[in-house]
Amino acid sequence: MNDPVVSSLVPVVLLIAAGYLAGQRRWIHGTAVNNLSNLVFLLLAPPLLFRSMSTVRIEQLSLKPVAAYFIAAGLIFAATLVWRGFNRTGAVLALASTYSNTVMIGIALVNLAYGPEGMVVLLTLISLHSLVLLTSATVIFELAVAHEQARDLRARGEKRPAIARAVARALRNAIIHPVQAPILLGLLFAQTGLQIPPLIDRPIALLGQAFSPVALVLVGITLALTPVGLHWRGALTQALVKNVLHPLLVAALGWAFGLRGLSFTVMVVAASLPIGANVFLFAQRYKASEELVTASVVVSTVLALVTVSVVMALAGRFL
Numbered sequence: 389m390n391d392p393v394v395s396s397l398v399p400v401v402l403l404i405a406a407g408y409l410a411g412q413r414r415w416i417h418g419t420a421v422n423n424l425s426n427l428v429f430l431l432l433a434p435p436l437l438f439r440s441m442s443t444v445r446i447e448q449l450s451l452k453p454v455a456a457y458f459i460a461a462g463l464i465f466a467a468t469l470v471w472r473g474f475n476r477t478g479a480v481l482a483l484a485s486t487y488s489n490t491v492m493i494g495i496a497l498v499n500l501a502y503g504p505e506g507m508v509v510l511l512t513l514i515s516l517h518s519l520v521l522l523t524s525a526t527v528i529f530e531l532a533v534a535h536e537q538a539r540d541l542r543a544r545g546e547k548r549p550a551i552a553r554a555v556a557r558a559l560r561n562a563i564i565h566p567v568q569a570p571i572l573l574g575l576l577f578a579q580t581g582l583q584i585p586p587l588i589d590r591p592i593a594l595l596g597q598a599f600s601p602v603a604l605v606l607v608g609i610t611l612a613l614t615p616v617g618l619h620w621r622g623a624l625t626q627a628l629v630k631n632v633l634h635p636l637l638v639a640a641l642g643w644a645f646g647l648r649g650l651s652f653t654v655m656v657v658a659a660s661l662p663i664g665a666n667v668f669l670f671a672q673r674y675k676a677s678e679e680l681v682t683a684s685v686v687v688s689t690v691l692a693l694v695t696v697s698v699v700m701a702l703a704g705r706f707l
């Protein structure tokens with residue numbers, strides 16, 4: 389059970405280490421990090437998300453095992469916002485507490501450990517993972533930004549915009565967004581029954597394949613250029629919430645719902661996966677706790693070598 393865990397997580401750690409080396413040697417300077425972030429966020433992510441959603445048929449999804457995952461994520465997300473406050477920092481840390489690395493780590497791990505049947509379950513989660521969590525997070529981010537802008541206007545004695553207008557703007561920005569737009573468009577495209585022509589699908593696939601390695605290298609570069617050591621306690625807290633609390637809550641809810649078997653096991657393992665790189669990209673884009681999130685992604689990934697192994701072993705015995 390340990391071999392698939394290590395073989396899936398070590399490449400992630402090595403890619404982050406490669407980025408760290410590039411940052412330490414100043415092959416990439418701090419002024420270029422924002423440009424690299426835009427490259428990943430605006431060019432590489434949309435093709436990956438659109439293509440991932442372009443074959444998902446809603447009626448084929450088995451949603452009951454996934455419900456425990458998202459209910460647990462929602463509870464943790466809401467609790468984090470209450471704890472950290474309704475602001476950009478609270479939103480990005482709430483996302484870090486709930487967003488798993490289901491693609492780069494999860495697919496390889498579940499395929500090796502649970503085979504094709506387990507993959508069907510994981511792909512059901514993946515088809516909704518970004519749509520539910522990233523869309524919800526984007527709405528929170530945009531509302532938090534609107535709230536901060538309104539607070540600044542009040543401090544200057546200027547008129548506060550109507551809350552309805554702020555909500556409408558937040559929802560519009562959540563839909564017309566480099567992450568949400570391709571997810572929604574891909575899902576709509578899938579319902580037509582059409583397929584992407586091979587001549588177009590190939591370059592889309594190549595762009596999408598570049599997303600994970602470039603994003604992880606970018607994490608390493610930022611790690612080298614920021615004083616992560618100052619954030620190790622906060623990073624460890626975030627990692628423990630994501631790697632330990634999230635799967636425990638999914639397991640508890642699943643037991644309460646009467647879930648058992650492979651589908652339930654895959655959901656618990658998916659919840660135990662480390663923080664996904666998309667959280668780092670959100671932190672970069674919204675300028676919210678970039679250093680803490682960077683440290684949290686790294687600590688969570690390294691910690692996952694132990695925690696995912698333990699979760700998989702316990703799931704195999706009790707679920």
